[in-house]
Amino acid sequence: xxxxxxxxxxxxxxxxxxxxxxxxxxxxxxxxxxxxxxxxxxxxxxxxxxxxxxxxxxxxxxxxxxxxxxxxxxxxxxxxxxxxxxxxxxxxxxxxxxxxxxxxxxxxxxxxxxxxxxxxxxxxxxxxxxxxxxxxxxxxxxxxxxxxxxxxxxxxxxxxxxxxxxxxxxxxxxxxxxxxxxxxxxxxxxxxxxxxxxxxxxxxxxxxxxxxxxxxxxxxxxxxxxxxxxxxxxxxxxxxxxxxxxxxxxxxxxxxxxxxxxxxxxx
Amino acid sequence: xxxxxxxxxxxxxxxxxxxxxxxxxxxxxxxxxxxxxxxxxxxxxxxxxxxxxxxxxxxxxxxxxxxxxxxxxxxxxxxxxxxxxxxxxxxxxxxxxxxxxxxxxxxxxxxxxxxxxxxxxxxxxxxxxxxxxxxxxxxxxxxxxxxxxxxxxxxxxxxxxxxxxxxxxxxxxxxxxxxxxxxxxxxxxxxxxxxxxxxxxxxxxxxxxxxxxxxxxxxxxxxxxxxxxxxxxxxxxxxxxxxxxxxxxxxxxxxxxxxxxxxxxxxxxxxxxxxxxxxxxxxxxxxxxxxxxxxxxxxxxxxxxxxxxxxxxxxxxxxxxxxxxxxxxxxxxxxxxxxxxxxxxxxxxxxxxxxxxxxxxxxxxxxxxxxxxxxxxxxxxxxxxxxxxxxxxxxxxxxx
Numbered sequence: 001x002x003x004x005x006x007x008x009x010x011x012x013x014x015x016x017x018x019x020x021x022x023x024x025x026x027x028x029x030x031x032x033x034x035x036x037x038x039x040x041x042x043x044x045x046x047x048x049x050x051x052x053x054x055x056x057x058x059x060x061x062x063x064x065x066x067x068x069x070x071x072x073x074x075x076x077x078x079x080x081x082x083x084x085x086x087x088x089x090x091x092x093x094x095x096x097x098x099x100x101x102x103x104x105x106x107x108x109x110x111x112x113x114x115x116x117x118x119x120x121x122x123x124x125x126x127x128x129x130x131x132x133x134x135x136x137x138x139x140x141x142x143x144x145x146x147x148x149x150x151x152x153x154x155x156x157x158x159x160x161x162x163x164x165x166x167x168x169x170x171x172x173x174x175x176x177x178x179x180x181x182x183x184x185x186x187x188x189x190x191x192x193x194x195x196x197x198x199x200x201x202x203x204x205x206x207x208x209x210x211x212x213x214x215x216x217x218x219x220x221x222x223x224x225x226x227x228x229x230x231x232x233x234x235x236x237x238x239x240x241x242x243x244x245x246x247x248x249x250x251x252x253x254x255x256x257x258x259x260x261x262x263x264x265x266x267x
Numbered sequence: 268x269x270x271x272x273x274x275x276x277x278x279x280x281x282x283x284x285x286x287x288x289x290x291x292x293x294x295x296x297x298x299x300x301x302x303x304x305x306x307x308x309x310x311x312x313x314x315x316x317x318x319x320x321x322x323x324x325x326x327x328x329x330x331x332x333x334x335x336x337x338x339x340x341x342x343x344x345x346x347x348x349x350x351x352x353x354x355x356x357x358x359x360x361x362x363x364x365x366x367x368x369x370x371x372x373x374x375x376x377x378x379x380x381x382x383x384x385x386x387x388x389x390x391x392x393x394x395x396x397x398x399x400x401x402x403x404x405x406x407x408x409x410x411x412x413x414x415x416x417x418x419x420x421x422x423x424x425x426x427x428x429x430x431x432x433x434x435x436x437x438x439x440x441x442x443x444x445x446x447x448x449x450x451x452x453x454x455x456x457x458x459x460x461x462x463x464x465x466x467x468x469x470x471x472x473x474x475x476x477x478x479x480x481x482x483x484x485x486x487x488x489x490x491x492x493x494x495x496x497x498x499x500x501x502x503x504x505x506x507x508x509x510x511x512x513x514x515x516x517x518x519x520x521x522x523x524x525x526x527x528x529x530x531x532x533x534x535x536x537x538x539x540x541x542x543x544x545x546x547x548x549x550x551x552x553x554x555x556x557x558x559x560x561x562x563x564x565x566x567x568x569x570x571x572x573x574x575x576x577x578x579x580x581x582x583x584x585x586x587x588x589x590x591x592x593x594x595x596x597x598x599x600x601x602x603x604x605x606x607x608x609x610x611x612x613x614x615x616x617x618x619x620x621x622x623x624x625x626x627x628x629x630x631x632x633x634x635x636x637x638x639x640x641x642x643x644x645x646x647x648x649x650x651x652x653x654x655x656x657x658x659x660x661x662x663x664x665x666x667x
Contacts (some may be wrong), residue, residue, distance in 0.1 A: 055435060055566040056552065058447045059290040065434055077564040103288060103551040105565030130288045130551065134278065155292035157454060162294065180292055181452040 003096040003124045004149055004172040007046055008207045008228065017224045017264040018046035020209055021257060022100065022233035024067040025050050025084055026076025028241050028249075034087045035246050039253045041095050044261020048088075049127075049231060052081050052101030059129045061184030063234040067241060078105045078114070082121040089122035098125035098151060098172070106139075115142040125149030125172045133169040140169065149173070154200065156180050164203055173207040175231065176200065178214075178223055184234030185213055197226035217263045224264055232260065269592060271518035274585070279468020279555075281588035287467040289554045292451045301469045303374050308476065313369060320365045321480060324398070325355045327362075329481075331488035331645070336615040337632075344498065344638035346631055348618070348648040349485050349513060358621065358650030359478060359509045360391035364460055366477030368395040371458035378457045379403045382446040384411055384439035384505070385576035385623065386418025387650055388462030393427035403427040406445045408438040411575045418654055436569040439505075439579050443553050463506025464583030467554030471511075471583050478512025485645055486516050493643060499524040499634060502647035503627040504597065505541065505577035507586045509649035514595060525594065527586055528630040530572035531601035541570035543582040544590050544597040552581040558590075573602040573662075574622035574655070600629040608632060609652060609659065621650035622658065 011018050021040050025033050037048050053068035053076050060068070085097050099118065106114050106128070118126070125148055131139070133152055143150045149172025154163055156179060167174060178193060179185055193210075200208060210223040211231030220230045239256055243249045274281045279301075287297060307313040321327040329350045338346045351359040364381075371379060379396045381403070383389030389405040396403035405422055409431045412419050422429050435441040443461075450459045464471045464478075489497050500517060502510035504527040517523045532540035540546065543558045550559035552567060560568050560580040572578045589595040600608075605622055608629035613619050620628055624647070631646035638644065652659075660667050 055561075055568075056440060056444050058444045058553070059292075059451060061448070062434075069435070072564075072566055079564075104559060104561060104567070107550045107556075108548070108561060108563070108565030129290050130554070132287060132289065132291060132294055135286050135288060153291040155290075155294070157292050157295040159295055166291075177292065180454055182448045185452065 002147060002149065002172070003094065004047070007096050008173065011046060011228070018209070018229035019044055019261045019264055020047045020049050020229050020231045021045050021236050022049040022051060022231060023240060024053055024064060024071050024237055025081045026053055026071030026074055027067040027237065028070065028243055030071070030074055030076050030080060032246060032249055033084045036240065036249050036253070037088050038091065039250045040257060041092060043253050043258040044265070045095070045257065047096045047098065047229070049098050049100050050081065050085065052078055052099055052105060054102040054105060057102060059182055061182040061234060063184045063238045067237045078109050082117050085121040085123050096124040097122065098127060098149070099123055100127040100129065103128050103131050111139055111142055115146050115148065119146035119148055123148060125151050127151040127153070127175060133166055136169065151175055153177055156196070160199065163200060167204045167206065170206060173209050173229065174200070174204060175209045175211060176227065177212045178210050179212050181212070183212060193223065193226050217260050220260045221263055230264060271594065274588065275468060275472050279472065281585050282591070284557050284584035284587040285468060285471055285555050287554065288551050288556065289467045290451060292454060296454050297467055299374070303370060304469050304473050307370060307373060313373065317366055317369055321362065325361050325365060326353065327480065328484040328488070329353050331485055331492065334616050337612060338635065340611065340615050341632050341635045343635035343640060344642035344644050346635050347489070347497070347643060347645045349481060349645055351481060351509065351647060351649045352618070352620065352624070352651035356391050356394050357653065358387040358391065359481060359512055360388045360462060361394065362480055362512065363462065363474050363477040363508060364388070364391040364395045367460045367473070368399055368401070371401070371460070372399060374458065376456060376458035377401060378453065379460055380406070380446050380449050380457055381460045381462060382406045382439065382442040383462060384442070384578060385574065386411070386415040386422065386654065387576060389427070389429070390418050390421050390425070392460050392462070393422040393425035396427065397425045404449065405429050406432050406442040406449070408432045408436070408442050410437040411439065414658055415575055415654060417657065439575070440567060463508040464511045464585060465506045465553055465555060465557070465581055471555065471585055474508050475511040475515055475585060478508050479515040481509070481512040481647065482514060482516030485513060489643070489645065496520055496523050497643040497645045498638065499526060499644045500647070501526045501528060501627050501631045501634060501644060503528045503577060503623050503649060504582060504586060505530070505579045505623065506581070507583040509647050511583060511585055513645070513647045518594065525589070525596070526630060526634065527595050527597045528600050528626045529597055530574065530577035530626055531599035532571040534601055535599070539571035541572040541578050541580070542599055543580060544586065545599060555584045557584040557587045558582050573605060574626065576621070576623040577626065598630055600626040604629040606659070618648070619652035620648055621652045622655045624649045
């Protein structure tokens, strides 16, 4: 059984929701990424979403754009993202790690090479923002072969028919975007969410993760009601961007992530 | 033999190129756009309105002009110019914006967004938005804003809001990213008018179709003035909309050689160029699979060309396809050759070409020298050079 499946089964047994923090690999510095990941786990992260920096992140807001630019400037590459996961796995073999990014660096790396090396490094799943399931067949068969999950997004604009199609191609969990817009946006209409997620829930047994627009305990709790996991990205990346060393990172995570994790798991 | 009109397929693929590589939020509106375009493509009233506007607002047909003194000066094949520079707003870009804004209107969209490099597409979009009274926002890289200040002012006069894009290389590709982000955020009421034959399907097909009037006119005009078909067609290629516009009508006429001219910038060996087909690799950028200029890690790299309109690290997927099938050849002209061509055409024909189009003129001159007298080359003179006068003066150390 995959790490992701095990994790979600265990969370369900304990009636807990997963907290999935997103960080950009290599930000604020390539050497700080592995310690950041361990600190996130220590403070209650269930799954880690690691951003593969790309020069042209079309679906990301300004915070993640800048974090990617900075990571690339500091020498982060796709291959060093895999090194990061490898190093993380030396001390943590349980926490699932999924990679999120854009297709071009993977095309350049080669699908076969990339999936094989990602699997060997201990990556559990892949979310490619600019690759809808229609274009994903080649990658899907490789992911199956290497027992990695293919995570897709469902957006507020996704029709019922597409939801079914996307779910038929998904594994691990399904990532629901709570708002129209780029990452780090602010205009979530929580009133809309209820109906949407009831429908999705009726269509799938996959765990539902909700993200985009989550920035604190309050917003995390508001979306947690409808899903099995909460993704927190830009708000965390913004805070990490202000850290200059490991100590500050640990402190920031303890202060920011721990209360959210606690709030999600209190019942 | 390949029937080039079988492409793209229903999912927007030109063989292995093209497709839809977009974030999920946009998939619904791309499907709606695809459906609407399919409907209006064959809708008589829509097509009549489009051609009426092209005739009476744009000023079509644009002339096909035999550049006699240029031909004599060069010595070789006859050089014909397809005068897209004489269109309203000064370039071929208006053909596409006139078409897309009619589609936006038909789909009930109230807000128009666009990206622009040289500013020609931005001006063409702001123009048609003003004409229909629609709100218009144009994204433009900070670097391009500096080198195309006249077009920025024109857009503002036309009532458009010009947003300076400061991310990445601050040029066309970043303007496109930012426009995409706007679209994802305001997807319900917004129509995104992409200015070139790139982007996710249906854009490459749609932008090509709206520009294909150029090739249809050229074919008819050549037949009337000379008879038969020309020997070669030459057009500059950044994203490639003017080139697809003139190539499309001739794709199945295999005797007509097609040349797309990429910007060689300061030379291939310097790495400072924008020759995506000549130097790039197959990748995914801005919603489609095509030739892309990226580094060893797959990060998109900054390109260079003297002309902002060619300064783009990708190319329309149909060009990638035509290159791979050997139907069109993609050749090079560098900054200096473009400048020389600019001056020559200005001096012997009294026509100031845009720096983009000057690349096509430069290769057209080379090709004319290789071909026998009496052969015929059509160069797509895609835009006029008034917007570039400041750039050229500055390069030559002249303070205006």
